[in-house]
Amino acid sequence: MKNIIVLLISFTIIASANIFNVNDVNSFQNALTTAQGNGQDNTINVAAATYNVSTPLSYIGSGSSLSIIGVGAGTTILDGGNAVQIMNIDQSTSGDILISGLTFRNGSNYVNDASNGGGLALACNDSCSATLASCVFSNNITAFGGGGAIVYVGDGNITITNCLATKNSTYIDDAGGLSAQKESGTGFIFIADNIFYDNHLGTSSAAVGDVEGSAFYVYSLCPSCDITISNNLAYGNSLKNGAGTLYARMTQAANLIICDNIFSNNIATTRGGGIDVELETGSINIKRNKLIDNTVNGTEGDGGGIAVTFNTSGTFEFSDNVLVGNTAARHGGGANLGFGNGVTSAYIIQNIFVNNNSGSADGIGGGLIINSDCNVTLVNNTFFGNVSSSSGGGGFGFYSESAGVSAVVFNDIYRTNLPNSVAAIGLRPIAARYSNIEGGSGESYFGAGCIDTDPLFLNPALPAGEDGDYATFDDGLQLTETSPSIDTGSASAVPVGITRDLIGNARIYGEKVDMGCYEFVPEPGAFGAVISYLLLVVGVYRKNVLKSNVKCSVYW
Template identity: 30%
Template sequence: GDEVAWIAGAASPIGWSIRPTDPNDGDMIYFSGPTRVYVSPCVAERALGGKPALQVDVAKREVRLSFRAPAGEGCAEMSPVCGLEGSFGQLAAGPWVFVCKQSGIDVSIPFTVTTVTSRTVYYVDRRAKGSQNGTSWTDAFTDLQSALAAAPSFCEIRVARGTYRPDSWSDLYPGDQTSTFKLKTGVTLKGGFAGVGSSNPNQRDVLVHETVLSGDLLGNDDASVIRSRLVGHASRADNCHHVVTAVNTSSTAVLDGFTIQGGHAFGSSSPGASTYGGGLYIDGASPVIRNCLIAGNAAAFYGGGIYCRGDCAPTFIDCVLADNWSAWRGGGMYKDWGSRVTMERCLISNNSTVYDGGGIANHTEGELVLSNCILSGNLCTGLDSGRGGAIYCSFAQVTLNHCTLAGNFATFGAGLACASSNEPGSSDVDVRNSIIWDLGDSLWIGDSSIVQIAYSDVQGGWSGQGNLDADPRFVDAGRWDDRSTPREPTDDTWFDGDYRLAWDSPCVDAGDPSESLVPNAKDFGGRSRRSGVAVDMGAYEQRNEPPIADAGPDVAGFSIDGVSGDVTLDAGRSLDPEGQALTYRWYRDGRLVSSQQRFTTTLPVGEYAFTLIVNDGIRDSAPDEVIAGVWPIIPTVAGVSPSTIDRKKPAQALIAMLMLPSGRRATDFNLAEPMLLFPGAVAATKQTTMVWMNGAVYAIARFEMPQVLDALTTDGQVELRLVGALKDDRYFSGTDTVTIK
């Protein structure tokens, strides 16, 4: 059914999204996205106009998220929320849009629902116990190779959570290191399904229901092995050379929602196919790889994670290429001979090689196009020879737009290096709207390459229009731990960071002001690319969210004289999503009454509305209202002990009894608000209630004697007034006398 709920906490999703992104008419579709951070669902619903609700408009093909009165209750509770998530479906085939047009939320996500019956769907689940013909989840294939063998063109293969190995098929010898999952033209592979045993086996979440394609044929990989010792390590000796292979396929070959790990391209001691591309080997193919994690793969020569060559144009969208290693070039990827590789919103992190291109090696007559990508913590371990910590380019083209290169390292060109084995050689490098901020000299040009950089922040500086050389002020930059072996980088550990821009970053609104954005252009996190006067530099678009005013729960005070009393208002729960200092404005009847976070004011008996607005130095918050009431006390009977206090030999504490008003029960007493003793407004340190023999209910409180004597400055007979609170915001009070000597 159609459901929507608040996301608890303050760590909101980066952007609005639906999953799956290309649903079928049999799919349940899940959505999530950020709102401002509110202190509770009740406060959020009051700010947005009511409870969140979904409406499916079949005529307009819209799924609308809206807010309908009344709002929830419990606004006094501290239970922060930061976004919304839910599900809807199943929907008829055709174009749809998920939309929300609300104050503070402006979302429009177009998507297309395809008909399951318009193409064959095969199912794979290693836990299936049925006939294993792939026609349903119950009768699913238990290995992916069987499904690939049966799959005709224009079909979809759905794979449930679990680990699948390419040798687990009856027609192959178990342990065959040449076994690989071969992508096919016209076949879409989707991982991340709940599968057998779930109430909805078609539920898809690639993080929750991880689907792993593993080259570890015996399941014995030792994850603790450092990079330089992968060659010949016993735990990797059984691994296949390429986990996934794409040869001469078109862009209709799709791999979506898988983890690819454990590939070990060490099939020969000489350069060749069996020593390239441990995770994914592409030759003359143009597959679309989406929502995949390619990690923990290795190669003897080129492309620990990915190797790509020939007349082809593979596309990677929303992928992670991490923790891969090669012993020669291209720790993460090696792109070779004429291929054009496009990567959009991808993370290339903590890959390493010995010589060239810790992250990516781009070689010979091809083009590498990266948009809204992050390359972080990539490493060339050759201390005397490493070139291009993030990217190495030789006789090829590189285009970077809205990318962040950070924490990469190589002796020559921590971020990017260009070199050619035969002079005069050159590459063409075009960098725009990017940040290159690495460990050491970010750029190194060792040939005749043409490097054009504009509207970018480059450590050490680079000539070009709109360029900066200034700390980009990341929210939390990544860092290396060299384990006290600075001359042995192969054992270093990379801790990745948060490369969003701080509110005062010089890279905010510093991108190309004339950049023409495609419709619905998104940053690395999936948010709208332009949020200010110009685009930002780097992979993330910084968004200054307005601060959140929280005037606190309604408050009450008491009046002893029946005319006026004091109340204290506190905005301490107000917050700014970016953590900036706030200023405060309190209004009553449209008039500014205080600019303090917390203040006390005297009011006549009655109820009054106060409005709070906070500002983060850039934007005002939405107003928040609190009601303050002052009520006459209800007179009752009080008693204190001891009745005589000797300043030289005082008792440790003063014990007070205050009878609750007639008709009130012990449960009506507000234990959370300390009883007060006047003069001095001394607060009780302990309090409880008891029922007397005659049925009267008393509140009993302990006051520490040093505090009492500090408040009683004169000796002799002194009248003490006790004030207690009831849960309905009324107060009761009585007096007794003591003698001070």
């Protein structure tokens, strides 16, 4: 009896209803080995400790669910000693996988050029789903993909929430921080409330062509998927030769929502300093993101803040985004958007473009360039202080060679953009209506309701206001009471469902809609001030607390 007790203590595994409690590396691996063969659903509780991993923790499952749960990422640490991959989970059929509350640090997976997942490789090869929650991936490295972690599913779903990926890198191919890849079926990929900081990609001179996704990489081959990327922060990530801090590519039909994220001070070389999206068919909805001080520095780099290629068919909406201080070496300092002829609607609504720059000699679209084979519509945007080269379109540049295609601009404001406000570079025109366009008077695009008059901004010297944060109630590019842009827009041009402006004010206040991304609301009296304060509190709560995949799909 005594020997049995000693044996149990030495393994430190207590199995009860398929629950394992582990506190060292040996007991951890023993629990994984037992779980993969018992044919039952299993939970492994990992005690708070630092686990020095000298051989990858491994699991090859065949139908049972597995949950690996640490006490918390701050105290439950798996350390690869810069020598080995930390964990490899391979689920061959059904049975969901959950990993939460762990830190993966100092993992290294450079066995060969096809190595994936410096800290973690998690594969669900059939119908199982994979979830990472409240984990940290720090200082991991791999050769081929997923410096911090790679998550792969077949027909199942992927959820990654409340994780931190920092100082991870991939030598040769994609995904410096985290990679999420879905092979088939329907279902979803959901990535929310994560932080990606100081991850790096393509650090080897042997990099395979262009690499993508210095912070995170999302790839889908499934014929019909919902992909939501919400409320993430990506800061200070970089790559050597390629595209996108976030790179999202869907080769078949997908519904993609990217909302409420912040991308700041990231660097790419070819496309999408903040975001790079490629979609064949489906829908794209990009809203309420802040893209600030991102750079694409390659000679032919496009889309300093964001680049989108929407190839075949579907609908596109880009609304309520903040693009400030982004730089592209060539076209689209703030954004570079491209649409195929099967895209049935493409709307750019109520965004603000400030101090973006397209830098090369032939650069077009300091704030925004659109290259399109379909009609596009801009409504209630504000372009301020953007710069392109002598090719033009300091605020907005449009290029199309397709017959019957045009860009229609409603209710926009363009001010202090250089060398001009807007420019049609190709054969197809821009038609502006009810917009305030500096230098537009007398131009062929300057149509009904257009004006060329100082909009009398609240504080143009401080476009973000005293708090330094855009899309808040002290923004400097709001209109003042005597602005000629008040009540001079076209209400019929505002899409159905757009009921609030960039900062949450009613979109139409007064007789008609205003121009630009801010609706003017006069200063309230004493009672009105109380009501306004309560509305402000509610608005802040809605913007900063009620952020989920449900809220992303609804304009609010």
